[in-house]
Amino acid sequence: MKARIIDVGKYVPNLSISNEDFTKIMDTNNEWIVQRTGISSRHFSEINTSEMAYQAVLNLLENTKFNKEDIEIIIVCTCTPDAYSPSVANLVKKKLKLSKDIPSFDINAACSGFIYGLKVVQGLIESGLYQNIILVGSENLSKLLNFDDRSTAVLFGDGAGAILVQGSNQGIIDTLIYNKDDINGAINIPNGINIETPFTNNQCSGPAHIQMKGQDVFKFATKVCINMLKEIVVKNNLTFNDIKCIIPHQANLRIIEYAIKMLGINKDKFVITLESLGNTSSASIPIALDSIKKELKKGDKLIFVAFGGGLTYGVSLLEW
Amino acid sequence: MKEKIKGIIKDILDIEESDIKDDALIVDDLGADSIAVMEIVMEIEDEFDVEIDTETIPNFKTINDIVAYLEK
Numbered sequence: 054m055k056a057r058i059i060d061v062g063k064y065v066p067n068l069s070i071s072n073e074d075f076t077k078i079m080d081t082n083n084e085w086i087v088q089r090t091g092i093s094s095r096h097f098s099e100i101n102t103s104e105m106a107y108q109a110v111l112n113l114l115e116n117t118k119f120n121k122e123d124i125e126i127i128i129v130c131t132c133t134p135d136a137y138s139p140s141v142a143n144l145v146k147k148k149l150k151l152s153k154d155i156p157s158f159d160i161n162a163a164c165s166g167f168i169y170g171l172k173v174v175q176g177l178i179e180s181g182l183y184q185n186i187i188l189v190g191s192e193n194l195s196k197l198l199n200f201d202d203r204s205t206a207v208l209f210g211d212g213a214g215a216i217l218v219q220g221s222n223q224g225i226i227d228t229l230i231y232n233k234d235d236i237n238g239a240i241n242i243p244n245g246i247n248i249e250t251p252f253t254n255n256q257c258s259g260p261a262h263i264q265m266k267g268q269d270v271f272k273f274a275t276k277v278c279i280n281m282l283k284e285i286v287v288k289n290n291l292t293f294n295d296i297k298c299i300i301p302h303q304a305n306l307r308i309i310e311y312a313i314k315m316l317g318i319n320k321d322k323f324v325i326t327l328e329s330l331g332n333t334s335s336a337s338i339p340i341a342l343d344s345i346k347k348e349l350k351k352g353d354k355l356i357f358v359a360f361g362g363g364l365t366y367g368v369s370l371l372e373w
Numbered sequence: 374m375k376e377k378i379k380g381i382i383k384d385i386l387d388i389e390e391s392d393i394k395d396d397a398l399i400v401d402d403l404g405a406d407s408i409a410v411m412e413i414v415m416e417i418e419d420e421f422d423v424e425i426d427t428e429t430i431p432n433f434k435t436i437n438d439i440v441a442y443l444e445k
Contacts, residue, residue: 089406237427268411268427275415307408 056171056178056186057224058371059217062113063343064105064191065330066098066211081203091306095210095331097195101135102213103144106191109213109339110145113187117217121149127157128173129189130166130335132242132362133197134159141191163240164302164361165230166190166335167214171357171369172228174218181220189215190335197242199262208305209263210331214339223352223372227289229281230367239269240362271308274360278312281358281368289370293318295354297373298345302359303327303337334361349373374421374443378436381416385409396435417443 071094072083087093098105106129114121127149129142139147142157162169167190177183191213198206218224235241244258278301286292299322301309306327313320326341333340338357349355353373360366375395383390386403399405405413410433414425421443433439 089408266427267407268414268430271408271411272415272427311412 054179054181054220055222055224055226056175056218057221058342058373059119059219060113060117061339061343061346062109062111062116062215063340064108064112064213065340066096066100066105068097068099069094069329070097072207075203075207078200079203079206081207086207089305089307090208091325091327092207092331093328095207095329096212098193098211102131102133102191102193103135103141103148105193105211105213106131106141106145106189106215107148109189109191109215110149110187113215113217119185119217122152123185124149124151124155124187125183125185126155126177127187127189128160128170129157129191130160130162130170131191132161132163132166132334133192133194137246142189145189162230162335162361162365162367163363164304164332164334164337165359165363165365165367166361167338168228168357168359168367168369169230169365170335171225172230172367175225175228178218178220184220186218187215188218189213190333190337190339192334192336194263194332194334197261197263199264202262204267205263205265208265208332210333212330212333212336212340214336214343216339216342225369225371226354227285228367228369229285231277231365233273233277233364233366235362235364237266237269238264239266239273239364240264242362271305271311273364274304274308275311275315277360277366278308278358279315281366282312282316282356285356285368285370291354291370293322296322296356297349297353298322298324299356299358300324300338300341300345302332302361303330303341304332304360375436375440377420378417378439381420382413382436385412385416393436395437398434399436400434
């Protein structure tokens with residue numbers, strides 16, 4: 054039994070913020086941003102992560118005509134939850150008003166979250182435990198941006214993507230997930246809630262903002278992206294000629310272009326959506342998948358590859 | 374070594390090798406942005422089989438700086 058992606062849905066907020074909009078609030082310009090990132094605009098959400106996830110699931114259910122009562126488990130990948138508890142997945146389930154108490158939970162592997170989620174889904178289906186799983190990547194990153202930091206504020210956008218995964222005779226072939234220690238503190242969303250009790254030596258921390266060391270991220274991301282793509286095709290006795298398309302995590306065009314150059318693969322094989330969406334973390338791969346699903350035929354082989362805070366990284370090879 | 378480094382910089386920045394003077398500032402004179410600098414460093418790592426800590430990179434103002442680092 055394999056885990057097959059049946060269909061995908063998405064939610065992208067209406068509010069589009071252009072590079073020009075950023076020039077009104079900070080010292081930057083369109084050329085600077087486009088040259089370093091490939092990003093021209095991104096969407097910011099006025100609704101939180103769980104509502105975006107819910108909207109993506111509704112879009113998925115509409116696309117598939119799948120009966121929501123047949124969902125057996127809901128998993129949401131996110132590093133930007135509404136709250137510590139309940140989880141985003143709990144909130145999505147509540148919004149769906151299901152008649153049964155099916156399990157739901159979140160996975161946090163930052164921008165690699167969707168690949169980690171696929172690995173869990175793959176295991177749950179291949180083991181025979183579940184047959185109908187909803188996996189969502191949903192992120193409201195704009196709430197974690199430091200609008201005084203021009204190097205990170207322009208990179209991220211909000212959005213959500215959801216997939217229905219069912220047991221089938223074809224589907225996910227192989228998924229590899231890893232975690233490398235972030236020695237240099239390349240990607241962080243530090244702080245959160247302070248320790249403040251009457252009994253402890255309290256240390257107040259600052260606001261929770263995304264912090265990145267761009268050069269460390271570039272080095273990590275390109276190396277693992279190149280190595281994982283090579284690893285998964287070799288491990289499965291394939292070549293890149295056998296792959297219809299590769300969907301990389303949409304972090305930065307320069308990362309993707311460097312990987313393409315070093316791998317010698319035709320750029321047309323890579324799905325790139327970041328120009329108008331920015332980096333939507335764990336939502337970037339399902340949103341990109343949604344953009345090309347009509348071009349896919351049964352049996353096409355795809356690769357998803359992602360890297361992110363943690364430092365997490367992962368790759369998944371599947372048959373459509 | 375210096376010629377190999379110049380070759381790497383020429384390819385990444387897509388400029389003429391004759392424009393790459395030993396004491397040219399890689400960022401200010403040759404037009405490399407921070408990601409291009411990282412690309413140069415990564416290619417140097419592969420070419421010379423060394424690991425360069427990113428904390429060191431701000432010291433690489435010119436090709437002479439890189440050569441001095443590699444010769445240490």
